[in-house]
Amino acid sequence: MNSTRDTDGHGTHTSSTAAGSYVEGASFFGYASGTAIGMAPRARVAMYKALWEEGTYTSDVVAAIDQALIDGVDVLSISLGIDGVPFYQDPVAIGTFAALEKGIFVSTSAGNEGPIFGTLHNGTPWVLTVAAGTMDREFTGTVFLGNGISISGLSLYPGNSTAAKVPIVFMNKCENQTELKELQGKVVVCQDKDQTLNNQVNNVQNSKVAGAVFITNNTDLEFFLESQFPAVFLNLEDGEEVLDYIKSSSAPKAKLEFHGTQLGTKPAPRVASYSSRGPSQSCPFVMKPDIMAPGALVLAAWPPNSPVTLVDSGQLFNNFNIISGTSMACPHAAGVAALLRGVHPDWSPAAIRSAMMTTADILDNTNHPITDIGLDNEAANPLAMGTGHLNPNKALDPGLIYDAGIEDYVNLLCALNYNSSQIQTVTRSSSHNCSKPSLDLNYPSFIAYFAASGNRSTTQEFSRTVTNIGSEMSVYVAKLVPLDGFKVTVTPDTLSFRQKYEKKSYKLTIEGFSVLKNSLVFGYLSWEDTGGNHVVRSPILATTLTVKTLSGHNY
Template identity: 55%
Template sequence: MEPPTLLAHGIGPPIESYGLPALFHDGVVAAMEKGIFVATSVGNSGPKPRVLHNGTPWVTTIGAATIDRDFAGIVDLGDGSSIIGQSLYAGRPASTGHALPLVFMGSCGNRTLLKNARHKMIVCDAKDLEFATSQVESAKVDVALFISASLYKDLYVQFSFPGAIISPQDSKTILEYINKSSDPRAMLRFRETILGTKPAPMVADYTSRGPSASCPTVLKPDIVAPGSLILASWAQNSSIGFDRSHKLYSPFNIISGTSMACPHAAGIAAMIKGARPDWSSAAIRSALVTTANNLDNTMMLIRDMGYADRPAATPLAIGSGHIEPNRALDPGLVYDASTEDYVRLLCAMKYTSKQIKMITKTYSFDCSHASLDLNYPSFIAFFNPNKTAASDKVVQEFRRTVTNVGDVRL
């Protein structure tokens, strides 16, 4: 009888047991041994390096990427032009209904001035987005626009009042209109979805980066999957947000985070397991990794929102690339691994016999072939930056065994 496939995910706190490094947990090893695929989230502590959760080599570790759509708040100016901002305001009505006086309020730091402009549409230069939105909410302003380039703007688009975030580039049109018009006015519309935005996907700024502190010789994350602004079903006894002080409820919600990316990978792994029931969890992980895409929808290398100055995301942010469900069904070759392979890795990492038994529940194993070079579908090498002379050349060799899972060709 085929063992069941359980798909687990989460970014909970690292498990510290028996004095072992984070997430080297015996329950996950037991799942792997029974053919159960486990997907885990990297966490939401990016973009700095070495903050990745769940770097365990026998699980598949998922980072978050953006999607090719925006949930918009559209500003219709009195001169007939329109600006697309970002907003997840879920209150009613779905627009301001009529044009309101439009006024620029600087940083929106003066609450008294905000209260005097309460029944207008105000524009804030929100260099500190959290502060500006808090000020406007406290002053009970009717409608607000926030000019912001914040990397973390996805965390603030779920407004409890009619509001939208405007990019600094688009804000120039709004500010020029305010300065030129004797009676500047604007209307704001919500619940608009813009499809086909470019470039996409991009690595989300918040997604945690490698290398893994618990097992640095295995490259993590493995891949990225859709994680920003994900629409999914929601428990109807839990609020999705507020309209001013009133709780809102819906069977659906839009959430961002690596906990949104992880279920995408888990679901695709379930699809692969259904089509290839004899594949191990390592084979499924290999299929996901080796078929991932490193290009966005402009056919350029996928970029990293956390490091705008870089031409492309590094493997410590993106792994091998963005998950590709259909390609993963036919990877051609896979890098498989068994419990014995992981034990050899633990031996090479200088785990004691007692610790290895606690992790694997294996009471008979051999450390004579210990190796840090796990049969994994990626490679990572560490070099001493102080050795710069030509005579200090360093070479690291990797050995891999592949298994043909495609059509046999002579």
């Protein structure tokens, strides 16, 4: 369709997340009901259609970005990316370099190919690359048993609840479709003992039963919850209560009800399993992703003529939809960037990015390290969550920032061994100077590569410059969370500032043997002011992961 209208819904959802106005009574068929509001509700939104049903062209992506620059936008939110191309073939990298030159902040999505390392797109050093995390909110359904007991589980089924109690039958693994089809009008119970939940859901969906209860220890249920048929997902402990009732009753019955929302759930946030992981193939020397923002099961606006989902009875339409992905995380960060730009109009794109990154949270709402669903709920590493979870209020006053300008990025392109033509493709200018190539960008994070074999001691050094945007007279002291097996030093370890916007430089050195016990280890450098007002945190990561850069290097 040759129309600027959103025929898919993705663009409407992301735009309203970034800057949607207040809407009372919003919900997804009763789930997440309340007043919907974007991150920057008073911002003006300009939408540019770059992807079409008839096909996707890189020229359309560049043209959309160019038009936004002409129109004078302050922030770009780009929830799309191109995989496996160097910067000079990447329309997002090319278009956003022009945005950088105009002082426009750009937020991009990391991609949805996790939890495998090296799957991230938009590893562009001059944009913010956003990973997806969960929220402290769950959507629920309830199983009402014939003995009067009710058990709450997870569900996002948008249809109606079952009208009355019907027979409930335990079908073990629910692998026999012939038997399942004979149970129409009944609720079936399936037990996932060997990670066969996906097959079980598919089998039940084809059986036309009245509903289903799935008992599983799988904690990555996000894409199972919005089922086409009535379904509730229970953990093993709650599931046992259902099984005990079925065994003890001569005529067990149950009823399923839906549309519940539970707030304040713990632990949260967690890294979504699908969120793409670094390192970036296009530039592995700059740690990506940069930060994590809410991307799991996000409620936002949806075009009324585009179906939000499909159930057994047919398509459903609604003004709001709940969907997931780094596409949903990206506009959260873009909206916060718009708020920061409103408070600090003089901040550069790098300054805004730095403020968001160095003030991010690394602890969840249980005061423990943020965990990673894709890593079996172990502690998340910076290649999954970047510097941590976005904290908008802290980003307003970061204390120190890591700034970078056009020449810094050009020096990086030179160090990637790009030739003049390739650099010109990115910068759209022939006036560049490669006399000072450097892979050591002034960035709020550190990544060091070590060989996977060998036992010689290796030292890697990084140089950084920070700008004081806090109190005129302030002193910051370096505090280190060490890397297992490495010696990390910071010189100097104290930075004294006498005035605002004063700059100070330091060096960080990582020393250790090439062989790592694990494929990666990480720690943190925090600059803490002596007044106790600011903690400027940067992750430090050492890894033996092999990344073949798209510029031809192999590290």
